[in-house]
Amino acid sequence: MVTSSRRLDRTFAALADPTRRAILVHLARGDATVGDLARPFRVSRPAISKHLRVLEGARLVRRTREGRMSRCALDAAAMREAAEWIERYRAFWSGRLDALKRYVEQSPPPGGKERHP
Amino acid sequence: MVTSSRRLDRTFAALADPTRRAILVHLARGDATVGDLARPFRVSRPAISKHLRVLEGARLVRRTREGRMSRCALDAAAMREAAEWIERYRAFWSGRLDALKRYVEQSPPPGGKERHP
DNA sequence: GCTACTGGTAACCATGTAGTTACCAATTAA
DNA sequence: TTAATTGGTAACTACATGGTTACCAGTAGC
Numbered sequence: 001m002v003t004s005s006r007r008l009d010r011t012f013a014a015l016a017d018p019t020r021r022a023i024l025v026h027l028a029r030g031d032a033t034v035g036d037l038a039r040p041f042r043v044s045r046p047a048i049s050k051h052l053r054v055l056e057g058a059r060l061v062r063r064t065r066e067g068r069m070s071r072c073a074l075d076a077a078a079m080r081e082a083a084e085w086i087e088r089y090r091a092f093w094s095g096r097l098d099a100l101k102r103y104v105e106q107s108p109p110p111g112g113k114e115r116h117p
Numbered sequence: 118m119v120t121s122s123r124r125l126d127r128t129f130a131a132l133a134d135p136t137r138r139a140i141l142v143h144l145a146r147g148d149a150t151v152g153d154l155a156r157p158f159r160v161s162r163p164a165i166s167k168h169l170r171v172l173e174g175a176r177l178v179r180r181t182r183e184g185r186m187s188r189c190a191l192d193a194a195a196m197r198e199a200a201e202w203i204e205r206y207r208a209f210w211s212g213r214l215d216a217l218k219r220y221v222e223q224s225p226p227p228g229g230k231e232r233h234p
Numbered sequence: 235g236c237t238a239c240t241g242g243t244a245a246c247c248a249t250g251t252a253g254t255t256a257c258c259a260a261t262t263a264a
Numbered sequence: 265t266t267a268a269t270t271g272g273t274a275a276c277t278a279c280a281t282g283g284t285t286a287c288c289a290g291t292a293g294c
Contacts (some may be wrong), residue, residue, distance in 0.1 A: 012133035049268040086200040185261040
């Protein structure tokens with residue numbers, strides 16, 4: 001598999017938190033400042049800042065400082081990667097077994113140690 | 118959004134671990150026992166058992182006891198849910214903004230507190 | 235200048251998780 | 265029946281994470 005394991009780790013871990021998913025939903029409507037993102041939630045600004053750092057680490061969000069505020073925007077490369085990974089497995093139960101077969105054949109056998117996808 | 122927040126939490130958290138993703142890769146090739154799944158890795162059997170419990174909690178894997186061994190199989194409903202969630206956001210950057218618009222319109226405004234998707 | 239505002243960092247706490255070893259339960263096979 | 269095999273559970277450790285409050289650094293505006 002081409003996609004890096006660590007990157008998928010970070011992407012899925014970032015998506016595993018409901019506050020972070022809500023932030024992504026918000027950003028899908030357009031860019032926002034940190035304050036904009038913090039307002040709808042009951043959590044403090046530092047908490048949002050931490051979530052944003054996680055989302056940045058997963059490359060799902062980009063932050064650019066503009067004066068005294070930060071503009072946050074979606075950066076979707078990593079999410080596409082995760083979607084592709086999931087899509088491969090959807091092939092399994094969607095009956096499109098040929099797609100899975102192709103993937104399995106270009107993948108190392110499961111006997112290979114510590115070969116984490 | 119129809120999909121439960123907790124369920125997505127568990128699904129993405131389950132996918133965030135490389136060992137668990139490797140287990141899913143293995144199971145995509147066919148059912149397996151716990152021993153089969155543990156062999157390729159350097160981790161102990163209890164560790165695999167814990168991973169399987171997480172995967173069961175996310176409803177990605179089903180375990181059925183057959184005699185003294187457990188047969189593990191993919192159960193892909195939750196993964197499809199996660200794929201659908203991601204697909205909504207792929208709509209954003211794939212230019213298919215109408216799909217996103219539809220989703221946003223049937224979704225509560227971001228001002229609504231603790232409305233985590 | 236001084237003040238207010240936006241955002242980030244530090245230090246801390248509680249909780250969850252990934253891993254270990256040691257042990258137990260149940261089934262298979264000698 | 266006894267012994268070996270397969271899995272699961274318990275108890276523990278180490279570490280990451282999500283949250284808080286308190287404080288600091290710039291920038292904007294008076």
